[in-house]
Amino acid sequence: MGLVSRYVVPFLNEHYIEAMLSLLVVIFINFIVPKNNKKKGEEAMQNGSVPGHKSSSTKEERASKNVIKSGGVGDVADDDEDEGLDNLVDPLWPEDLKHVPFRPPRYTQEESLQRSRDYFELLNKRRSVRFFSSEPVPREVIDNIVRTGGTSPSGAHTEPWTFVVVGDIDMKHEVRRIVEAEEEVNYTKRMGSQWVNDLKALKTNWVKEYLTEAPWLILIFKQTYGILPDGRKRNHYYHEISTALAGGIMLSAIHYAGLVTLTSTPLNCGPQLRTLLGRPSNEKLLLLLPVGYPSLDATVPDLQRKDLEDIMVVF
Known part of the structure; x- marks a missing residue:
C-alpha cells in the first residue's frame, strides 16, 4: 500500500486523467481514423463505390452501376431501365469511319434574317389542339x-427512338380505353388538387376523344438501350433527351404540313400501351401525338407566349 500511495495515487487526480483522455483522443483522430478510412477507401474502390458517400436510394445505386458497367456517361437510369447492360469494349463506330464534306446552304445576312423571321412566324401559329376532324390524312x-x-x-x-404509327380504328379504341382508365385515376387521385x-x-380532363377522332396516332418510344444482332445490350446515351428532341422536330414538321397535334403524355399508361403495341422491354413510351386536321369548331385557349426578354439572357 505504501508503494501504491507513493507512486500511483498522485496520478489519479482529475487533471491528470483529463490530460490522458485528451492525448488518447488526439492519437485516435490522427492515427487510427485515417488508417481505417484508407482501408475502407481501398475496399470501396475495389467494389466500384465512392468512399464517404452513402447512396440515397437503390435507384441511384443501380443507375450508377449501370452507367459504369456500360461505359456510358450522362444518362441516369429510370426505375426499370438499363438493367443488365453488357460491358462492351468494341466501339460503336469503326475508327476509320469516313467523314465527308458538309456544305449547307449559305445565305446573306438579309436572307438569314428574313428566313428566321418567317420560320418564327410560322411556328408561332402552332397550337396544341384537342378537337380533331376525322378527315383522312x-x-x-x-x-x-x-x-x-x-x-x-x-x-x-444511336438514334434511340421508335415511332409507332396507329391508324387502325380498333387499335385506336384500345389505346383510348387504356389512356382514359389511367387518366381518370390520375385526375381524381394521383395528380393533386393544384x-x-x-x-x-x-x-382538359381525363376524357380523350381525340384519340379516336384523329386519323393518326404517333406514339414515340425511347429505346433505353440497344439490342445487337447477337443479343447483347448496348448503352444508348442520352436516350430521353435525344428522343425528346426528335419529338420537337416532329412537332414542327406536323405544323409545317398544315396539320395539328397535341403533346400528350399519358401518365402510368406506358407499360400497357407497350404491351398492346408489342414493343420490347427496352422501349418506354415518351409522347403520344394525335395527328390530323382540326375540327371545324376547334378552339384553343387565348394564351400568350412570353416575350423575348423573358426567355433569353445575353452575355
Missing part, C-alpha cells in the same frame, strides 16, 4: 413527318 404525309423526326441528333448517333386546378381553364 395520306399515309405518305405521316411517313415524311416520321422521317423528319428521325433527323434529330442523338447521343453517339395540378388539376391549373388545367381547368384549359378545358
